[in-house]
Amino acid sequence: MSQETISLVVPCYNEEATIEIFYHEVLKYEKQMPAQLEFCFVDDGSSDRTIAILRKLAAQDSRVHYVSFSRNFGKEAGLYAGLELATGDYVATMDVDLQDPPYLLPEMYRIVKEEGYDCVATKRSTRKGEPVVRSFFARMFYRIINRMSDTEIVDGARDYRFMSRQMVNAIIEDGEYNRFSKGIFSWVGFNTKWLSYENIERSAGQTKWSFWGLFKYSIEGILAYSTVPLYISSFIGVALFILSIIAFIFIIIKKLVWGDPVQGWASMVCILLFLGGIILLCLGIIGLYVSKIYLETKKRQIYIVKEKK
Structure with missing residues (x-):
């Protein structure tokens, strides 16, 4: 042997x-x-x-x-x-x-x-x-x-x-x-x-x-x-969408009941920056997965x- x-x-x-x-x-x-x-x-x-x-x-x-x-x-x-x-x-x-x-x-x-x-x-x-x-x-x-x-x-x-x-x-x-x-x-x-x-x-x-x-x-x-990061980005998107609907309804009711004008441009800018950052984060996560697919499909040594x- x-x-x-x-x-x-x-x-x-x-x-x-x-x-x-x-x-x-x-x-x-x-x-x-x-x-x-x-x-x-x-x-x-x-x-x-x-x-x-x-x-x-x-x-x-x-x-x-x-x-x-x-x-x-x-x-x-x-x-x-x-x-x-x-x-x-x-x-x-x-x-x-x-x-x-x-x-x-x-x-x-x-x-x-x-x-x-x-x-x-x-x-x-x-x-x-x-x-x-x-x-x-x-x-x-x-x-x-x-x-x-x-x-x-x-x-x-x-x-x-x-x-x-x-x-x-x-x-x-x-x-x-x-x-x-x-x-x-x-x-x-x-x-x-x-x-x-x-x-x-x-x-x-x-x-x-x-x-x-x-x-x-x-x-x-x-x-x-x-693939959990993809699920997390989807969850964040759904949660923010629901939150925006609630905020939209609140603003309409406040206007109809109390007649208050919509105020707070500074806070609005902060909110837009926050949402923009979340969107870019989610796109970045998706982009990382797409980049991996891209490299795999090239079949490089x-x-x-x-x-x-």
């Missing part, structure tokens, strides 16, 4: 300071798993020495493979490309900065092999070391999306997962352009066990996620797995490979 293989999918963007640290740290736990490791690095259009380091590792170790994008396509594209590159019986998706601790890999492998799970997912039990404002908005995002969507996304969930080949194939077949992996992992189903660990600082380098980038990513997630090994 041939030895099983575990593929490690590792997206990289300007990570010259962390790649070799990650590689050597993973090798420390190789002997604890009775399986062959395969490294699947994805260079997401880096502008530093990331690709040079990947070439060096691939030349030294035949188990190291990589793809390099023609430009930066984003982490979602990187994960998808890595899953397509991976050939292992099992696949783990990890961050190269060691915030996804490699010491969990042997336990994840054991759980899938012995306990009958298709996937072992991870989540942070704490957000120690993370800015307070960022932590607050992250928690709010998970609360909002789980109220809006039928697809559950666990608070603190990481992209660090250990999956069976069957589950990976299901994810690859979901070839949508606007990808939100946390939602896709949950949507495809399969038996999943969760492991918790405390937040870990990066081994080196700086995070590539800004607050604005995370905000846009959260909007992507809500739009990808919920999720990523373009410049170099592969």
Whole structure:
């Protein structure tokens, strides 16, 4: 019987300071798993020495493979490309900065092999070391999306997962352009066990996620797995229409009974600005969904490979 293989999918963007640290740290736990490791690095259009380091590792170790994008396509594209590159019986998706601790890999492998799970997912039990404002908005995002969507996304969930080949194939077949992996992992189903660990600082380098980038990513997630914003905009429209009818009737009765002229131009301007803002908000929500439809119908490539090994 041939030895099983575990593929490690590792997206990289300007990570010259962390790649070799990650590689050597993973090798420390190789002997604890009775399986062959395969490294699947994805260079997401880096502008530093990331690709040079990947070439060096691939030349030294035949188990190291990589793809390099023609430009930066984003982490979602990187994960998808890595899953397509991976050939292992099992696949783990990890961050190269060691915030996804490699010491969990042997336990994840054991759980899938012995306990009958298709996937072992991870989540942070704490957000120690993370800015307070960022932590607050992250928690709010998970609360909002789980109220809006039928697809559950666990608070603190990481992209660090250990999956069976069957589950990976299901994810690859979901070839949508606007990808939100946390939602896709949950949507495809399969038996999943969760492991918790405390937040870990990066081994080196700086995070590539800004607050604005995370905000846009959260909007992507809500739009990808919920149509509730459309219902909310419709509800607001109906509520304001009913309110305007009531106000119109009140003004007519007031004129007929008391003979008061209609006054309050300043308040009228405020009301018009308010209604205009609500209309633009609702149109914006609809526009975001239309833009997603537009991008999906164009059938563009999720990523373009410049170099592969």
